[in-house]
Amino acid sequence: MTSTITFIKKLNRKRIYITRKVKNYFYITYYKILSKNKRSYPIEELSKCTTIAILLPHKGIGDLIVTSGLIKELRQKSYKVYCLINPNLQFLFDELITADGIEILDKKYNFRQIVSKHLYFDIIMDPADPDKNLYQRIGYITAIKHKYAIGFNQNIASSFFxxxxxxxxxxxxxxxxxxxxxxxxxxxxxxxxxxLYFSNSTINKIKLFINNKLNNKKFIVFNPVASDRNRSLSLLTIRETLLFLQEQTNKIIITYNVNDTNLIKDFPEIIFNPFSSLIDCIALLKHASLVISTDTCFVHAANFFNSKMICIYNNRLDCNKYCNNDYWGPNYKNAIQIFSKENLHTETGDNLQMFPSSIIKNTIIEYKVLED
Structure with missing residues (x-):
């Protein structure tokens, strides 16, 4: 029975892979026909460009936090920088990330709707490798008027760049x-x-929280949950880690994204989910003595603050190619990176539901991160 289910799953994955390849080929061929009369500009005129659009559909919050570093550098060189994003990330540009403008790309991908906006940028930059959504990004590039399209590692669609x-x-x-x-x-x-930037109201809210709720005591932020189950710790590991932290330190423990009623009831001294706003959760990291996280959103935010951190990675492959441990790693000296042990080398990576609390405990003891 188990072997039959495994075979069916393998067959289904192959079906999905072939379907995506066919879809990409069909749409890209169609866009080649649409864009065959596009004017070409000499590379020498690249230096005369003033507007840049960064193509960011299907990107996560952590991706945008990293990209903020590029946006800052380009704007300092007097470029006008625009981000093309899905609607779920629009709130990041109300506070947190600064750009000269954004354009919303409907997740349902409406090519004609993009054309109707009559958008123009000197440069469109696609930072992603070819993947299952390549046809959509090529569609956006075809629908938006521009002088130069710049991409990476594009093979089957290199004529678009x-x-x-x-x-x-x-x-x-x-x-x-x-x-x-x-x-x-x-x-x-x-x-x-x-x-990253934070409004005065957010800064003041965090100050009031630390002064009134925490009585200016030192605290630890523990975020054991990521955007998918495979990168989230089990309730058992969360429980054991919280018990260990309580035994090892007198610092206040603040836990994000844990909604299990039993856990909340069993740990009355721990503060669970203090804010409904992600911006507030990120802003609080600046003042934490230690951050422990499985979610790269908080990992990259902690990088911005140079916070002392332990981050947990599951060896997944980005674009079925790049080791996520490196490609989306913490990338700063004040972070300690720990890994799951299965090393499956898949796009979903190892299942952190199986990750033992002992690895977290041993890391805390070995690096003495609770001391300051």
């Missing part, structure tokens, strides 16, 4: 790709730093 950078990035960080794009524009970024 005026500059197609081929890079070997198996053991690099995603920010290196963004730095390389900046170099194409003769901008050298020696020290890539993320760029």
């Amino acid at each position: 005026d500059i197609n950078e081929i890079r070997n990035e198996l053991h690099t960080h995603y920010s290196d790709r963004l730095r390389y794009f900046a170099k194409t524009l003769n901008i050298n970024i020696n020290n890539f730093k993320y760029d």
Whole structure:
């Protein structure tokens, strides 16, 4: 019975893979026909460009936090920078990330709707590798008027890119790709730093919380839950980790994204989910003595604050190619990175539901992170 289910799952994965390949081929061929009369501009005129659109559909919050470093550098060189995003990330540009403008790309992908907006940018940059959503990004590039389209490692659709950078990035960080794009524009970024901002109301709210709720005591932020179950710790591991932290420190423990009623009831001294706003949760990290997280959103936010951190990764492959441990790693010295042990080397990675609390405990003891 088990072997039959495994076979069916394998067959279904193969069906999905073939369907995606066919869909990509069909749409890309169609877009080649639509864009065959597109005017070509000499590379020498690239330096005269003033507006840049960064194509960011299907990206997560952590991706945008990393990209904020590129946006800052481009704007400092007097470029007008626009981000093309799905609607679920629009709130990040109300507070947290600064750009000259955003354009909302409907997740349902309406090609004609994009055409009807009559958008124009000198440069469109697609930072992603070819993947299952390539046909959508090629569709956006076809629908938006521009002089130059710049992409990375594009093979089957290289004709859509005026500059197609081929890079070997198996053991690099995603920010290196963004730095390389900046170099194409003769901008050298020696020290890539993320760029987040917080409103006065958020800053004051955090100060009041620390003063009134925490009585100015030191605290730890523990975020054991990510955007998918495979990268989230089990309730047992969460419970054991909270017990250990309580035994090892007198600091206040604040836990994000845990809604289990039994856990909340069993740990009355721990503060669970103090804010409904993600922006507030991120802003609080600045003042934490230690951050422990499985979610790269908080990992990259902690990088911005240079917070002391333990982050947990599950060896998944980005774009079925890049080791996520490196490609989306913490990328700063004050972070300790720990890993699951299965090393399945898949797009979903190892299941952190199986991750034992002992690894977290041993890391805390070995690196003495509770001392300051």
